[in-house]
Amino acid sequence: MSETNKRTIRIVREEAMRKGKLDKLGGLYADDYIYHGIPMLGDMRGPTAFRNLVSGFIDAVSGFQETVEDQLAEGDKVVTRVSGRGKHTGELMGVAPSGNDLRWTAIIISRFVNGKIAEEWAEFDALSFSQQLSGSAR
Numbered sequence: 001m002s003e004t005n006k007r008t009i010r011i012v013r014e015e016a017m018r019k020g021k022l023d024k025l026g027g028l029y030a031d032d033y034i035y036h037g038i039p040m041l042g043d044m045r046g047p048t049a050f051r052n053l054v055s056g057f058i059d060a061v062s063g064f065q066e067t068v069e070d071q072l073a074e075g076d077k078v079v080t081r082v083s084g085r086g087k088h089t090g091e092l093m094g095v096a097p098s099g100n101d102l103r104w105t106a107i108i109i110s111r112f113v114n115g116k117i118a119e120e121w122a123e124f125d126a127l128s129f130s131q132q133l134s135g136s137a138r
Contacts, residue, residue, distance in 0.1 A: 001112075001115075002073035002074065002078070003073070004115070005073055005076075005078045005110070005112050005115075006071045006073050006078050006080075008028055008078075008112075008115075008117065009068070009071065009078050009080050009108075009110055009117075010068050010071075011024055011028065012024075012025065012028060012117075013066045013067075013068050013080065013082055014066065014067065014068055016054075017054055017057075017058065017064070017066050018064065018065050018066055018067075020058050020064070022051055022054065022055060022058075025047065025050075025051055025054075027116075028047075028116060028117055029047035029050065029116055029117050029118075030047075030113055030114070030116040030117065030118040031046070031047070032045075032046070032118070033045070033046055033047050033050060033116075033117060033118060033119065033120075034118075034119045034120075035049070035050050035053070035119075035120050035122070036119070036120065036121045036122070037053075037120065037121070037122035038053075038093075038122070038126065039126060041053070041093075056092065057092065059090050060088065060089065060090035060091060060092035060097070061086035061087065061088060061089070061090070061092065061102060062086055062087045062089040062090075063085070063086045063087055064084070064086040065084060065085055065086060066082045066083070066084040067082060067083050067084070068080055068081075068082055069081045069082060069083055069105075076111055076112050076113065077109055077110065077111050077112070078109070078110045078112070079107065079108070079109050079110075080107070080108045080110065081105065081106070081107050082105065082106050082107075082108065083103070083104070083105050084102075084103070084104045084105070084106070085101070085102060085103045085104075086101075086102055087099065087100070087101055087102065088100045088101075088102055088132070088133055092133060093130075093133070095130075095133045095134060098133060098134065098135050100132055100133065100135055101132075102129070102132045102133070103132070104124055104125070104128075104129050104132075105124065105125070106122050106123065106124035107122070107123050107124070108120055108121070108122045108123075109121045
């Protein structure tokens with residue numbers, strides 16, 4: 001089951017998100033899915049809320065790419081480290097397009113129930129990301 005769950009996360013991060021094929025997200029998430037990720041946005045509930053969040057990032061970041069760097073799985077959880085990049089060309093989190101190149105890393109813990117992603121916790125350097133958006137990164 002662990003390998004299947006790891007593959008599911010790769011589909012999300014490297015197929016659906018990277019290639020903008022959000023239709024691939026269908027059926028991968030539990031109906032009562034919860035995403036604990038971006039602190040300023042609060043928890044997202046349901047697959048549609050997550051899809052809308054992802055869509056907003058893809059639309060605002062030209063050349064949006066995320067790559068799975070590492071994965072560990074045990075029991076009902078998969079831990080995934082991703083790296084990402086793209087160019088800020090659309091409004092994102094209330095910030096007008098800056099044209100800045102963006103780079104980020106994140107660690108996501110995904111919990112599965114009956115073969116579907118039921119809950120996720122994402123940790124990333126929100127300060128650095130915000131600075132890149134506004135152009136104040138050093």
